[in-house]
Amino acid sequence: PISQDIDHILETQSALSVDLGGTNLRVAIVCMKGNILKKYTETNPNTFEERMFLIIKMCKDAMRDAVGLNCRILGVGVSTGGRVNPQEGVVLHSTNLIQEWSSVDLRTPISDALGLSVWVDNDGNCAALAERKFGHGRRVENFVTIITGTGIGGGIIHQNELIHGSTFCAAELGHIKVSLEGPECSCGSHGCIEAYASGLALQREAKRLHDEDLLKAEGMDIKLSEPITAAHLVSAARMGNPKAEAVLCKASTALGVGIVNILHIVNPSLVILSGVLASYYKEPVQHVISEKALISSQSIKVVTTDLDEPALLGAASMVLDYATRRTY
């Protein structure tokens, strides 16, 4: 309906976002307002070569579609699991959730293949950037975001900027330890909040209860073929299964104590929870803070995100903030 000339003037300034997770590889076209105009999802390949090939192929497809959507692509933002050197666009190291993914330069090959500038940071930091630009973190000087999904990640904004640390290992919030022993974690150590409160940890406990025939609750029906997940544990607890309740209570306490440690170290004014378990954990985390934090840090607010895709939006924000900056 609008003429081609006006289309050109009304071109939408946009970013390509790439999100590399343990299961999926996703690409999106994200506009300046934070809307996802188009999204592409594939299974994340197990080898380095296939993964790099697929990233570039999906980005090229998206760039083609962007023309039809009248989007100008300003650059590529990549969110990935693992530790990242964002200055060099390199994945330093990742846990075994993503294989063959250590000492990987992402910037050079993607930039060479697409002719676009490339920014890279880890998924937790990207989630924090998304909150800063589009979410509850707008105009908040010091906040923390914690993603409780398959694993646990997060990012810390201090004086409006991410804390990356001296070896880009800051905000590894899943590996805050709340026990001198405790369950084994994906990092090889013990007692990390990820090993108590992540989706994988809850699934492990659900399976354990199920194997002992203790997961059932009155009115709950688990089919033989059904894979057991964290959701079963939450259902069982809601229906009054005391074993399931005890597991979730311990998980919530561990997450809450981990967050109290964050409060006593960087003292943010806001904690934003995201990921599938966020709404479940919000209330118990607030309770643990009121019970265990120092009086001076109890004024903290805990909220759940209102963003659908923190990692994709945060990856886009690296492009959008840089490409539209006012100073050089």
Add this chain to the structure above:
Amino acid sequence: PISQDIDHILETQSALSVDLGGTNLRVAIVCMKGNILKKYTETNPNTFEERMFLIIKMCKDAMRDAVGLNCRILGVGVSTGGRVNPQEGVVLHSTNLIQEWSSVDLRTPISDALGLSVWVDNDGNCAALAERKFGHGRRVENFVTIITGTGIGGGIIHQNELIHGSTFCAAELGHIKVSLEGPECSCGSHGCIEAYASGLALQREAKRLHDEDLLKAEGMDIKLSEPITAAHLVSAARMGNPKAEAVLCKASTALGVGIVNILHIVNPSLVILSGVLASYYKEPVQHVISEKALISSQSIKVVTTDLDEPALLGAASMVLDYATRRTY
């Protein structure tokens, strides 16, 4: 030997330092090079009025002596236990180690009485400032200092500046929790590293063993009248007492895990230990880091301070850095 005229030209630019601890109230004259030219020690009074009176009296005495020492006093820096708003020079809240010490404006009465500018921060933050100006923290962008004395405190330098947090409750490092239960802490909560690894915590365990007649080791002689302290525990462990060894091992593990949490949250490049137990804890803390920290944060260095008086020197540094700044 030098004439009065040259004395005047060679006046030493100095600060008055005040250190308010659980036991003592100390004042010092500190010169630009970080030398303590004179030091005054009294017992810290139990009431607010007596304490304020004594602070001002000791400062006035020091100012009188400063004339004879040919020192120009540029201002007063105060280090105190508790949480401090350094912008306003107010003690917000303190644990019961210092009584009647909440919502106390230190800047106004001291400044009015002495006619000098006054800076205030808590003892942990002052120790970090001392390391930045005079100690191992010089030219280190990101480091943490941890004081293991009667209690446990500390300060965090991020990009060359202290992290104070949104309610001045950052770097409350003694109250990092490493257990979901654990021993009771001075803050009223449980499982804090202070409750495992501080001088008071070790003294508590030493007394417990002594009461059960388990503190002795071959060749160790404890007099009836002698008060039992952390030092007895360390001696007993060194002489092979397995109960004492177990207590110290747990204390070291708790402190080490607490430090691992700091690494995973702010990822400094250096940890500086100070306080009476620093040299004891250095080696076990390094061991815990190598066992339990993420690979990416294992390059951290752990050292013990070479400063005799971190709190006094840090309090002085607030005065000396500000009074000799180049920009206004």
